[in-house]
Amino acid sequence: MRISKIKRLSRQVPLVYLMAGVALTACTTAPHDGWEPLFDGETLTGWQAVGGEAPYAVEDGAIVGTMTAETPNSFLITEKEYGDFILELDVKLEGETTNSGIQTRSHLDKEANNGRGRVYGRQVEIDPASRAWTGGIYDEARRGWLYPLDLNESAKSAYKKEEFNHIRIEAIGNETKTWVNDVPIAYVVDTLDATGFIGLQVHGINDEALAGKKVYFKNIRIQTENLKPQDFPAGIYTVNLTPNSLSAYEKQGGYELLFDGSSPAGWVGAYKDSFPEKGWEIKDGTITVLPSDGAESTNGGDIVTVDQYGAFDLSFEFKLTEGANSGVKYFVTLSENNRGSAIGLEYQVLDDERHPDAKMGRDGNRTLASLYDLITAQKNRRAIRKIGEWNKGRVVVQPDNTVTHYLNGEKVLEYKRGSDVYKQLVSESKYKNWDNFGQAEEGHILLQDHGDRVSFRNIKIKRL
Structure with missing residues (x-):
C-alpha cells in the first residue's frame, strides 16, 4: 500500500478506532502474567455439579451456591484436573453457623450418593463459626482433619464474616500451603493425591433455618507453570504426613527426628545403658512395643x-491395637529408681472403649490424650482415629511452663507446671508422694511398655 493511500485511510477512519487497534496490539503482545481464569464471570463453562442437590448459579460475576435442606454436601468441580498449582479466589459465606470449602487435587466416587457421586480429598475450610478454622485443611470423606487451626491460633482472626475473603492456595509437590487475606494459615506435607480436580462446596445442613443461605465465589484464577511460591514465615507448625521425615521448612525451624525409622539410635531402656534386647520391634518404619501380659515394664520395659529436654515442641504418631494401653512421658528424670514404669508426666495413649483404665482415676483423667491421673482431655470424638489407624499426638512445653496437649491437631488440654492449681492436682493423684513431681527443669522423653502392642513413628522435637 502506497503512503498516500495510508494517509487517505487515516483521514477516513475515526481516531477512536485507530487507538483501539493500538491498544489491542499492545494487549496481544504484552507478556502473560501466568494466571488463567477458571470462571468467565458469566457461565459455568468448565464446571460440573456433583454430590448433593444444592444449586449453583451465576449472579453479578460470582458463582453462587445455595444451601438446601435434606441433601448431602454438594460440589461444583472443574472438568479438568490439576497437579502443581497456585490458586486464588474470593469467597463470601452468609451466616455464622454455616460452612463451605475449596477442594484441591480431589476425586469423585461416581457410584456413591445414588449415582450423584461423593467427592473426597483435601479441602481448604471456610468456617465462620466460633472455632474459626478458615484456611485449615480437612480431608473430605476420607481422613478427616489434617490441619485444624488450633495449630495456628493467631491466624483465627484472619477471616472476615459476611465479607469477601481472599484465599490463596499453593499445591506444589507434596506440600499444600494456605493464606486468608494474606495471612499465612496452614502447612501440610502429604503423601496422597499428586493430581485431581478443584471444587467449590455447598455444605449439607441439618438446621432448616439455614436453607437459602448462600456462598459466593469470584475472581477464581490459577497458575500451573513457572510457579513461584510465596514466602511462608518461620515458626508456623507443619503437619508432615511423610513417615519419619523432616521437610526443609521443619529443619530450618529447628526440628529434629527422635526416631529415624530404621534403628534405635538415640534411645535406651529406662534405667539401662542400651536398647532392650527384647520386647520392642523396629520394622517398616515403626517402633513397636510387643504384647506380653498387659503389665507395666515386664517385657522389654520402657525406652x-x-x-533430655526442657521447653520443647514434641510430635508423634501412634497406632493402638484393641484394648491397648501405653503412654508418652516427658520430664522423666530416672532419679526415682522405682519398679514398674519410670516416673514422669504422661500423655495417655489408650483404647478408651476397651481398656478398664479409662474408667479409673477421676472424671476421665486416665483417658486418651489426658495428662494421666491429673487432667482430663476435652476431646471431640471426631478427633479420635479408629483402632488400627494412626493418631497424631503433640505436647508443647513453653519456657514459662505452660503445657498443651493436642490430639490429631485439636487442642485438648492446657496447664502450667508448678502452679498452685497443678500442685493441688498432684496432691490428689497417685503421684502425691513424689517430691516436686513433674517440675524438673529438663528430662527424658519416654515411650511406655504397658504389655500391649502399640506402634509409634514420626517422632520429632524442637527445643523452644
Missing part, C-alpha cells in the same frame, strides 16, 4: 531418649 527413653538419651538426650
